[in-house]
Amino acid sequence: MxxxxxxxxxxxxxxxxxxxxxxxxxxxxxxxxxxxxxxxxxxxxxxxxxxxxxxxxxxxxxxxxxxxxxxxxxxxxxxxxxxxxxxxxxxxxxxxxxxxxxxxxxxxxxxxxxxxxxxxxxxxxxxxxxxxxxxxxxxxxxWTGRCQYTGPYRDEVVRSAVTLKLLTYTLSGAIVAAPTTSLPEAIGKGRNWDYRYCWLRDAGLTTEALLATGYREEALSFLGWMLHATRLSWPELQVMYDVFGRTRLDEKELTHLAGYAASRPVRIGNDAYRQRQLDIYGEVVTAACAALAGNGRLDRESAHMLTGLGDVVCRQWYESDCSIWEVRGPLRHYTFSKVMCWAALDGLLKLHDDGALVLPTAKVELFGRERAAIEQAIEQRGFNAALGSYTSVLDGDKVDASLLLMACIGYKDAGDPRMRSTYDLIHQRLGRDGLLNRYERFDGIAGVEGAFGICGFWAIDNLAKRGDLDAAERRFRHMLSFANDLGLYAEEIDIASGAALGNFPQAFTHVGLINAAVAIERARA
Amino acid sequence: MNLAYAVLWGLLATVAMTMVLRASQGFGWSRLSIPLLVGTFVTGQRDRAVVWGYLLYAIGGWLFAFVYFLLFDSVGIHTWWFGALAGLVHGVFLLVSVLPLLPFIHPRMASEYHGVTAERQLEPPGFMAVNYGYGTPLTTLAAQTVYGAVLGAFAQLAN
Missing domain, CATH: 2.60.40 (Immunoglobulin-like)
Known part of the structure; x- marks a missing residue:
């Protein structure tokens, strides 16, 4: 209301x-x-x-x-x-x-x-x-009374949980990235996209946020939608689906509309659905692991489906993709995509160890072998010793903010020297006024985008997980200052003015807020 | 005429008519949902109303088949096309007389004269049921024609 x-x-x-x-x-x-x-x-x-x-x-x-x-x-x-x-x-x-x-x-x-x-x-x-x-x-x-977060940022966490609930399509459980299309990420430029779809990229972190705040029913509903929607393309996964699970989301430009603040074109549909993003396998498996943890054995169909995703990861992890950032250019070997492939196999093996998923011995050996191979590739080629940092692509020398997620998803301890130095380099290259850009690479699209809201929250998550609580809280309060008067965030923040940029409100940013607040609270406990 | 077969064909005709109406809704040609309108006579709960509506509508369609058989016997014409014609006339009657009268007899239907109340909230169909979409007259006539044609075809086979 x-x-x-x-x-x-x-x-x-x-x-x-x-x-x-x-x-x-x-x-x-x-x-x-x-x-x-x-x-x-x-x-x-x-x-x-x-x-x-x-x-x-x-x-x-x-x-x-x-x-x-x-x-x-x-x-x-x-x-x-x-x-x-x-x-x-x-x-x-x-x-x-x-x-x-x-x-x-x-x-x-x-x-x-x-x-x-x-x-x-x-x-x-x-x-x-x-x-x-x-x-x-x-x-x-x-509904809000059932929120189990009891820390000092309860109002903000509840506001974010309410936003996620409002972005949920009740009939299917799908959560859209944002309810709007073509609110510009750079005023007057072409960075205008349709976000009224469900990205698998968001799945793991969204499920984690819902579970951490006590909204298990919503988390299971979201997972149920995800497992159902992805059947159409299984065992391959598509980057995104609509709320009904439809897979054709062709992009069109509405030339008769002037766009917000004369930011053309106004687009409906999103051609990102054609992209290849290997990180989504890890996102789906991570979501399933989080939602099903400690709840007995998976039903046969879900087990079969998740195992199939593991097989795809084993076949494809060493291939190139468009990354979590949906870069519209040549495919590359993004380090974070490899990390999420590792997370997919790691999650499946954990489910097996917990007895939730029964894998044949050969499959356990295969997943274990490939997980080790991925880790070796990340540590040898995804870490640049000269820079002292993980890099955006294998054998690269640039960084992007998704590398912060290596600590959030549990690939690496946030206090590990490699993570600490990566954190520092990311801030050195991407940080400004307490905010973070998502990458330092020119992506071929006109206009300079703003700082990414969720990346700022990932940084807070890192700080909390490595025990720098004062810094985490200081930074968290700084991030809260960029919310509008209703406590809502868009995808991006204009570094100069602090204004919201991009589609609004953005589920992923609010997911980041919840997870960062929970990380601070857990670190404090 | 074999009674058991008449019962069977009455059911088949109702199923065919229901399929045409549901298809019309599914394809977006009309918002007319006779099961919802019928079911809300019985209950104000939307989910139960649809179930009740289908049940009552099926029984009504089934029983009404015997009126058609009576008509075929009374005029001595037992053909599919006469059944279709009877269905068409039946459809016109529904559209111009029965559906516009619904707000006066339906306990949960609002009317343009009395407005909306806590009990009466359903949108009335209006003349020719065009309030439910401009395609509604055609789809309703098509459904009724199919219903009559199926019954006429049976009568033709049985005679």
Whole structure:
């Protein structure tokens, strides 16, 4: 729920926005509704209401139909948007407009109910709207009350957990990276992408964040979606899927839209789905390990599926890829991709050791042998002795922030001399004003991107895990200063202004916040 | 006419009609869901309403088949095309008379005259059920025509 206070010369008013919680089919409430309540707080305030429905990315013009006491409907295809309000509306072109003057204590409601494929449900207003507001508040209070993080940053952690919940597609358990497309990572440039998809890259850390905060049901639901969605491409994995598990996500440019702050192009779809990223095998296995730890044996189908991923890793780990950063250029041997291949095999072997997954002896030997080979490659070719640091690619001399994750996922102890020196070089080359860029390489796309929010949290995780608690907390508070007034983060932060850049809010950044806060708390314990 | 076979074909015709209506929803041609409309007569719980609706709708379609058989016998025409024609007329009747009347008899359907209440929240179908999408008249007629044609075909075979 969002409360916004408007203060004018003549008085003040409060606007409440919410999406009422669906009760799971126990009533006829609409499954998708945006409900707004506006209340005069003091004096009088004139409120103007304007609604201009432009579906299909504004490629359709709709003329709302007046439906008597049922309000207004906008109908296209098998979709309908019902506008129901106690404010008198009239048509102005294709828009609906209305004006009302509210005195102190007066309340008005606006309901937008969307239905696809079924007869619409028309939610009543007045006290019934109040009931939906009260039910929604009670539901969220109950949900946030179950957060098991009890440290000093509880408000921020709960805010992040709520954000992850809001980015979850309830019907499948999928979590989208962000609910927006093409909010620019560099104003006026071409770094505008569609993030309304589910990246397997985020899986391990997201599951860890949900479990650490006590949201096991959500974690299992996410894992269930992941194991289900990936069946279409199994044993190979695709970088990303949509919330329904669809695999074709072709990128298109919407040339009729100017974009945010004139940042063209506006894109829908994301061609990153065609990329090869070897790290995702480790992400999926890590997520499964975290979610299933201590819960007995895997069911036969999940076991078969995860073992298949291990086989793919054994066949492909020494090949090149696009990396966690989805670099749109020649494929390279990224060190972090190898690390996650190691994590995949390590996770499977741990599941085997715990009795959750029964692997044939030959498979155990194969996975063990390949895990050792990967580790050897990382330590011999992924570490540059002259620099005293792990490097972005094998035999390379540049660094990227994903190397910090080597400590977060347990490949290397954060206090290990190699990790410490890597941490230092990353900060020397990528750090600025307490923030971190993700890499130092030019990626061939115009515009300079901002600092990556989650990379800053990975650094905090490293500090906490190696026992530098004061530094971790100082840095954590610094990162908190870049949240907006609602505690939300985009993917990136403009280093000069501190403004949010990129799609918003970004699940991965909030996952980073939760994991860093938990790491600090665990280090303190 | 063999009663057991009539029961079987009544069921087959209902299944065929339901498939056409569900396909229309699935392909996005219409939002008309007769099972939901029928089920919400019985319960205000959406998940149960759909189950009840399918059950009652199937029973209704099954029983209504005997009205068609009676019609075929009364006029002495036992052909698939006459069944289809009867289904078409039946569909027109539903669209112009029965569905627009629903808000007055359905306990959970809102109306443009009385507005929305805590009990009455379902969107009314309107004339020719176009509130559920402009393709609804055609898909409803197609479903009813298929229903009648299947029954007519059976009558043709049985005679």
């Amino acid at each position: 969002l409360e916004t206070d408007f203060i004018t010369d003549s008085g003040s008013a409060r606007l409440i926005d919410l999406m009422p919680i669906d009760d799971g089919g126990r009533s006829l409430r609409p499954m998708r509704e945006v409900l707004r309540a506006i209340e005069g707080m003091a004096g009088t305030v004139e409120i103007e209401l304007r609604l201009d429905v432009r579906p299909d990315y504004a490629r359709r013009n709709l003329r709302p139909r007046r439906r008597g006491r049922l309000g207004w409907t906008c109908l296209w295809g098998d979709e309908v948007l019902v506008v129901h309000t106690d404010i008198a509306l009239q048509r102005e072109g294709d828009a609906l407009v209305g004006t009302v003057t509210l005195g102190a204590g007066e309340r008005r409601y606006l309901s937008l109910a969307y239905t696809k494929g079924d007869p619409a449900v028309l939610p009543p207003l007045g006290r019934h709207a109040e009931e939906r507001i009260a039910d929604t508040i009670a539901w969220w209070r109950d």
